[in-house]
Amino acid sequence: MTRSTNPNFMNGVPELLILRLLKDREMYGYELVQAIRAVTREAVSLGEGVVYPVLHALEKDGALKSRRKPVNGRTRVYYTVTPAGQKRLGALVNTWTKLNDAVSGALQGGSYAAHTI
Amino acid sequence: MTRSTNPNFMNGVPELLILRLLKDREMYGYELVQAIRAVTREAVSLGEGVVYPVLHALEKDGALKSRRKPVNGRTRVYYTVTPAGQKRLGALVNTWTKLNDAVSGALQGGSYAAHTI
DNA sequence: GTATTATACCTTGAACCAATAGGTAATAAC
DNA sequence: GTTATTACCTATTGGTTCAAGGTATAATAC
Incomplete structure (x- = not known):
């Protein structure tokens, strides 16, 4: 029902954000959480x-x-995006944008569809 | 993995759209699917x-x-939004908008984004 | 006149994914 | 020397979408 930390609509968002951030520069998990x-x-x-x-x-x-990569005696695991990952990110951004536009339109009094039954 | 009909990012969207459409006028299930x-x-x-x-x-x-409501020998079940439902819709729209802005900013901007305090 | 499509309702099962709550271990701060 | 921070990880739970069924009546097609 109601989430304590994050609301709904989170499906796929972690993957999307992670890919997007790693596209700019390599990061490790703990860093990503804060980023x-x-x-x-x-x-x-x-x-x-x-x-x-x-x-x-x-x-x-x-x-x-x-x-x-060992840093200060600790080991960090740095991640980078592969070409396949870039492609995946592109597809995710695309579908996310499309869905967004659709829902936004529906929310704003959408009566551009004249359907009668 | 890959959905055949709808993409990811669908969490909570059916509930949001249904409440939004029913806010304008009463509808029945089969009608909502097409709407x-x-x-x-x-x-x-x-x-x-x-x-x-x-x-x-x-x-x-x-x-x-x-x-x-019987119509042409068939029975339709019409739904309307209660005051509690209106409140719920308002909250959903609010969180949806906020999340949207956040993700949009993350996608476009590099490290940080437009408005600071 | 019967076969098919469209209407209109419904449930069940599986699959997916975020979130919580754990657990390990090293360094830094107090 | 006790706590907080860094940094990694897994297992379980709960919620939600989705496909694939099932029932029944009315309209259409053939």
């Missing part, structure tokens, strides 16, 4: 339990590739 | 297996109320 909060101005706040599984699924699908 | 197709210009096409459960859930929650 998403920052870039959406707290409108979207994803837990690590959301981000990591998405990263692993995207890598398994060949949309991302990773490299391990 | 949604029409108002979104085929961008969203919901099956009856999606619409009916949402209608029942919304009525159970007190957001809709129904009346049975």
